[in-house]
Amino acid sequence: MCCVAGLSPPLQLKSKAKLSKCVKLLGLPKKDGEVPARTRCWVAGWGMKAPNSHAEHLLQEALVHMVDQKECADSWQKYFNHSHMMCSSTSQGKGFCQGDSGGPLVCNTKLQGLDAYTSQDCRNRAYPQVYTRVSAFLPWIKKVMGRK
Template sequence: MCLYIFLHFLGIYTAVAMESGIIGGKEAKPHSRPYMASVQQNQGHICGGMLIRHDYVLTSAHCFNRRDFSGQNHFEVLLGAHNINKQEKSQQRIQVVKYIRHPMFEQNKDDYSYDIMLLKLKTKAKLNTFVKMMDLPTKNEKTPANVKCSIAGWGLKKQNEKHPTSLLQEVSLKLQENSKCKEKWQNHFNSERMICSVSDGKHAFCQGDSGSPLFCNNKPQGIASYTYPGNCTFREYPEVYVKISFFLPWIKKMIGKN
């Protein structure tokens, strides 16, 4: 069951779905990414995320909306997991008590350059070998093109598969030049608040991996946001991420307030 969200004119797919998608990658070494979070609705994976404080996970704004958060829906994050379909001793399942989307995304849900959200957890995560916080960049700086990066998530290893894998997958990607991202995505790409990766037709994030962190030079640089409709590995269109460092002041302010 896929949830595709369309942007104006280009019909962009965001990468949120009930199944994940790391394409062209490999299984990650178990617990090699202890900051990773599986954001779940009624114990079903919907997005990736990253633990940045004992009680905060950073993810994509489009993963939740007010209608989803009310009623019978139950949102949690699963930490310390490698296989999200097994009850591993390393896992911690913590309820989400509040979600804080960027106010500019609240005002205009077609502007994915503000596709960022904080999840406040009901209880603090217990830090150990399997669950660790990831430090954010210390300042807003430009990451040059062609830098080797990586992203991880739970799910499909091929775009047309019907059943996602439950094991954490990872894939290496390279950053694309902002000018080429802008040329392809036009008004949907903001070079101040976004970065994008080269589409080589073989390696990609896909449906379900929204919110997963993109790492470059061993630092979290982006949050997976959207890709080309119906074809995550389409060579003509780079994959797009929200630039974490741009939002550092907002993240610190929100954590301080809440």
């Protein structure tokens, strides 16, 4: 996976998934939870592995490391909103790319973020990869899920 994430249709299962050793639920983060810089996290998706390549047929995953939010703001400037966004660096040129939009950022078994955007060349380490911060939307998520 790896770049400016493109739109893809949502994955929809024909029936409920059976939970098992390999299929588990992800927890939600704490309200206003921060993920410290250098935390190891995982992204997954069926998007491209490199710019202008093809979408994958098998689900891919990649290890990423969270970066300091100041570094992210310095790189993206007016396009970065700390209260709603967070960033990671690519690991050995791997991360999310076109077609991975909305994919999960998982840190310590919690869904911390959703793939939002990255540079045109998704392997470019000069621009951190940006995620929507799930904790910023917990009230809305809980309302939609029927929890208060």
